[in-house]
Amino acid sequence: METHAFWLVQLFLFVLWVNGLMTLGFTGAHQQVIVCNESLMLEKLPRCGKSFEEMMKKVDSKKWCNLTEFIPYYDNFSLCTEREAIAARCFWPNRLAQGFIIGIHKQFFSNCTSEKVHWEDPPDEILITLILIPVFLMVTMISLVVWCSKRSDILV
Ligand SMILES: *[C@@H]1O[C@H](CO)[C@@H](O)[C@H](O)[C@H]1NC(C)=O
Ligand SMILES: *[C@@H]1O[C@H](CO)[C@@H](O)[C@H](O)[C@H]1NC(C)=O
Numbered sequence: 547m548e549t550h551a552f553w554l555v556q557l558f559l560f561v562l563w564v565n566g567l568m569t570l571g572f573t574g575a576h577q578q579v580i581v582c583n584e585s586l587m588l589e590k591l592p593r594c595g596k597s598f599e600e601m602m603k604k605v606d607s608k609k610w611c612n613l614t615e616f617i618p619y620y621d622n623f624s625l626c627t628e629r630e631a632i633a634a635r636c637f638w639p640n641r642l643a644q645g646f647i648i649g650i651h652k653q654f655f656s657n658c659t660s661e662k663v664h665w666e667d668p669p670d671e672i673l674i675t676l677i678l679i680p681v682f683l684m685v686t687m688i689s690l691v692v693w694c695s696k697r698s699d700i701l702v
């Protein structure tokens with residue numbers, strides 16, 4: 547009887563602890579979304595576009611569709627947008643930043659055929675991963691709780 551109570555208390559404390567962890571995790575992610583200063587980000591992003599434009603001027607416009615020619619600049623541009631988004635406490639990538647990046651793509655790569663420039667689009671994948679991590683965590687935690695409760699049944 548005493549051991550039974552002991553395991554119940556342990557389980558109860560564990561569930562509380564898990565709850566605390568998850569609440570912390572969720573409000574943490576939540577705050578980042580709320581605090582995101584979109585106007586600040588939109589204010590800063592054109593600088594990235596500007597410096598990308600400057601760098602692209604060095605590349606012959608006939609070679610604008612050759613990924614090998616501009617990938618270092620594009621990398622720089624991509625890092626720049628990421629830096630500015632994070633400085634504005636926004637997730638990166640996000641819808642607004644993506645809109646801006648698509649505008650840049652249109653400006654430089656509108657004449658490139660998809661065979662020449664192959665854009666893999668990580669943004670959505672990253673976003674899905676960001677969404678799935680807490681879900682996986684929750685499932686793992688719930689499985690742990692279930693496993694522990696089963697184990698306590700066995701032990702009692
Ligand atoms: C967002 O950034 C702007 C500058 O673009 C600033 O004036 C404003 O106070 C910021 N808002 C918040 C909530 O930090
Ligand atoms: C792209 O640029 C690289 C480096 O300048 C060059 O070696 C390659 O042949 C170019 N590819 C095409 C399809 O023009």
Ligand SMILES: *[C@@H]1O[C@H](CO)[C@@H](O)[C@H](O)[C@H]1NC(C)=O
Nearest residue numbers: 597598601618619622623626
């Ligand atoms: C990236 O851009 C910054 C300016 O925006 C420049 O100082 C730096 O040299 C660039 N880096 C590369 C690898 O092109």
Ligand SMILES: *[C@@H]1O[C@H](CO)[C@@H](O)[C@H](O)[C@H]1NC(C)=O
Nearest residue numbers: 607610652653654655656657
């Ligand atoms: C795309 O092609 C059009 C027509 O040939 C031209 O006017 C425009 O400047 C080109 N845009 C880019 C980004 O190369």
